[in-house]
Amino acid sequence: MDVDRDTVVEIVVSVGAVGLFVAVLVGIGTAYNQDGLSTTGGVAFVGAITAFVILMSLVGVGLAYYLDQG
Template sequence: MDIDAAMRRKIVVSIVSVGAFFALFVGIGATFGPDLGETGGLALVGAIALFVLVMAGVGVILQD
């Protein structure tokens, strides 16, 4: 089964986006430690909101 170039691009962009989201979560955890507190919790919520917006934007850009 061959994967065409457009599908390959979508897969790579999705994997990179999820990897960046994971790295952001790890960075927040490293910055605020195991007890996130109020500021760390807000940072996590902001990261989730940013991820949703970025994935929506990527979806709009990559649509056929």
Template sequence: MPEREQLIEVGVALSAVLIMISTLFWIGSTYGGEGGTLSPEGGQMFVGAIVAFILLMTAVGVALAYTLNDPEDGLEPGGDSDGNGTF
């Protein structure tokens, strides 16, 4: 059985991917031309959607890292008395 953290990560990632797919579908249906080509505005929207997806996934990754970090993992600074990290 998957752990709670894994289920949260999968759910958030799946939601972000579904948002990306629906955005690309919307761009294609709105800005699509004859023969399945995109208009110049559609191309710009497509590139913007890809950039937004990259930024969204970065923000989601950082948020999940802070949210799902357990104190007993030893990842917080100042947990070592001599100042050296443990790897």
């Protein structure tokens, strides 16, 4: 199976961003868990999801720019 460099870059960057998102969610879950997710934790959770959507948008634009240069 022959995978070109651009595909490997896309995979590594995407997996890294998703890994960061999962780590943030685990951190929120452990920091704001008192018999369930607290109200502050819920706000942090929504903020993390919003930040993830923005991050993935920026990653997509960045990858499109980077891969277009090559």
